[in-house]
Amino acid sequence: MNQLAISVQDLNLYYGDKQALRKINMEIEEKSVTALIGPSGCGKSTFLRTLNRMNDLIPGVRIDGEIMIHNQNIYDDEVDVEMLRKQVGMVFQAPNPFPKSIYDNVAYGPRIHGIKNKSRLDEIVEKSLRGAALWDEVKDRLKDRATGLSGGQQQRLCIARALAVEPEILLMDEPTSALDPISTLKIEELVQELKKNYTIVIVTHNMQQAARISDKTAFFLNGDMIEYDNTDKLFSNPQNKQTEDYITGRFG
Ligand SMILES: Nc1ncnc2c1ncn2[C@@H]1O[C@H](COP(=O)(O)OP(=O)(O)OP(=O)(O)O)[C@@H](O)[C@H]1O
Numbered sequence: 001m002n003q004l005a006i007s008v009q010d011l012n013l014y015y016g017d018k019q020a021l022r023k024i025n026m027e028i029e030e031k032s033v034t035a036l037i038g039p040s041g042c043g044k045s046t047f048l049r050t051l052n053r054m055n056d057l058i059p060g061v062r063i064d065g066e067i068m069i070h071n072q073n074i075y076d077d078e079v080d081v082e083m084l085r086k087q088v089g090m091v092f093q094a095p096n097p098f099p100k101s102i103y104d105n106v107a108y109g110p111r112i113h114g115i116k117n118k119s120r121l122d123e124i125v126e127k128s129l130r131g132a133a134l135w136d137e138v139k140d141r142l143k144d145r146a147t148g149l150s151g152g153q154q155q156r157l158c159i160a161r162a163l164a165v166e167p168e169i170l171l172m173d174e175p176t177s178a179l180d181p182i183s184t185l186k187i188e189e190l191v192q193e194l195k196k197n198y199t200i201v202i203v204t205h206n207m208q209q210a211a212r213i214s215d216k217t218a219f220f221l222n223g224d225m226i227e228y229d230n231t232d233k234l235f236s237n238p239q240n241k242q243t244e245d246y247i248t249g250r251f252g
Pocket of ligand 1 (some may be wrong): 015020038039040041042043044045046048058
């Protein structure tokens with residue numbers, strides 16, 4: 001078994017009075033892909049956002065339990081949330097490049113973290129774009145506006161932007177739901193490539209996608225994590241009736 005990247009213990013989350021996650025326990029290995037599946041509103045995105053404290057930004061959210069990353073509970077008071085988000089990067093559903101050049105999108109994070117040297121930034125931009133399988137398509141137009149790229153290219157640019165600050169963990173919230181099938185396939189191939197170096201947690205509505213790209217899958221329902229297992233096993237031989245009903249299309 002690989003080292004653990006993330007260990008979640010008895011995690012509860014409330015939006016005001018409403019409990020959205022109930023006693024979640026989950027261990028995620030380094031350099032693996034974990035898919036979060038379940039019907040709309042079951043808490044997948046909420047859970048994903050707990051892993052880099054993105055829910056902190058939402059008023060009225062209350063969280064208890066622990067999420068350990070490198071032997072540190074990320075909810076401890078002394079945790080530097082900016083550093084946490086550098087370590088645990090995020091890619092969103094709709095590609096959201098900044099209205100800046102391709103180069104400046106990727107250099108944005110490193111610049112914020114104090115890197116000013118032009119040749120160092122050039123190196124990071126190239127490495128990140130290569131890492132996101134986009135370099136060959138954009139190397140001759142790095143000064144062009146990012147918003148001129150296709151949707152699939154924009155999403156790979158957002159992945160490059162996340163890679164540029166050298167995270168260990170990448171969170172992806174339905175990263176292909178706004179993309180056409182070919183762009184989707186490229187991102188799926190990219191995820192397979194990225195897991196050699198990163199731990200990836202991905203929310204997907206698409207069960208075939210979860211089956212294709214993940215090592216482990218967690219099935220959520222109404223704020224509970226119903227089943228969490230090797231992807232092959234969860235899809236071929238689910239232990240829970242609700243998981244079975246969901247993956248066979250009986251609800252959701
Ligand atoms: N900012 C918020 N304030 C209050 N309630 C929220 C907020 N965000 C989500 N919720 C509620 O928490 C529950 C879980 O939502 P969440 O978005 O995590 O589900 P999901 O499984 O990701 O759904 P989807 O697949 O539709 O994105 C839902 O009942 C939702 O209405």
